[in-house]
Amino acid sequence: MNGFEKRAKSIKTKIMRTTLEMLRTSDPKRIRIADISKTANVSQVTIYNYFGSxxxxxxxxxxxxxxxxxxxxxxxxxxxxxxxxxxxxxxxxxxxxxxxxxxxxxxxxxxxxxxxxxxxxxxxxxxxxxxxxxxxxxxxxxxxxxxxxxxxxxxxxxxxxxxxxxxxxxxxxxxxxxxxxxxxxxxxxxxxxxxxx
The missing domain is CATH 1.10.357 (Tetracycline Repressor; domain 2)
Structure with missing residues (x-):
């Protein structure tokens, strides 16, 4: 795995970990990409690029x-x-x-x-x-x-x-x-x- 792939994997993991933490306290319908983006400290575009929706x-x-x-x-x-x-x-x-x-x-x-x-x-x-x-x-x-x-x-x-x-x-x-x-x-x-x- 090269440096780019490691960084991408790390960012994806961080986004998913943040999402799981938010799911523990919030209704899935109320969670917004903007909230995940802010908490994970990544752009909304990055989230959409990795996950689509x-x-x-x-x-x-x-x-x-x-x-x-x-x-x-x-x-x-x-x-x-x-x-x-x-x-x-x-x-x-x-x-x-x-x-x-x-x-x-x-x-x-x-x-x-x-x-x-x-x-x-x-x-x-x-x-x-x-x-x-x-x-x-x-x-x-x-x-x-x-x-x-x-x-x-x-x-x-x-x-x-x-x-x-x-x-x-x-x-x-x-x-x-x-x-x-x-x-x-x-x-x-x-x-x-x-x-x-």
């Missing part, structure tokens, strides 16, 4: 966020860890991602950008699900998951948790101790209401 910039910035999150997820899951630690990490990641981007914002972005929604779904199906499936199979092989429980059962249970995550996040905040709340949820996932570790 605000919509394409929002998409590319969010895709970069998704790609990094998936890479971090894959790295963590490939380390030697107990199944319980991996499940806790999945819930922790959801909690952290919802702190950065509220579920309402993610839903709005996916509803308003079909290309982005398609990209996220493909990444979820082709990358995240196979990693989780492998984790479950390893858990079954190590005896951490009962032979009576299928991979499909565990995937369905995790999906149920994720589908209700926004509500669970609200309940966790109301509890006053989010970490303890999620530790209790992981405990119930593994041992049931009456079970013991």
């Amino acid at each position: 605000k919509e394409l910039l929002l998409r590319e910035a969010f895709i970069s966020y998704v790609d990094k999150a998936l890479l971090d997820f894959e790295d963590y899951m490939n380390e030697e860890r107990l199944l319980k630690e991996r499940i806790e990490y999945i819930l922790f990641l959801e909690k952290e991602s919802f702190k950065e981007f509220p579920p309402r914002l993610i839903k709005e972005m996916l509803l308003n950008d079909h290309e982005l929604a398609k990209y996220v779904e493909v990444q979820y199906q082709n990358k995240k699900i196979p990693i989780i499936t492998q984790m479950i199979e390893e858990g079954k092989n190590s005896g951490e998951i009962s032979d009576d429980v299928t991979t499909a059962n565990v995937l369905a249970l995790i999906q149920l948790y994720m589908n209700q995550y926004e509500m669970m996040l609200g309940l966790a905040e109301q509890s006053g101790d989010m970490d303890a709340f999620f530790e209790g949820m992981v405990h119930m996932l593994f041992y049931g209401i009456c079970g013991k570790p």
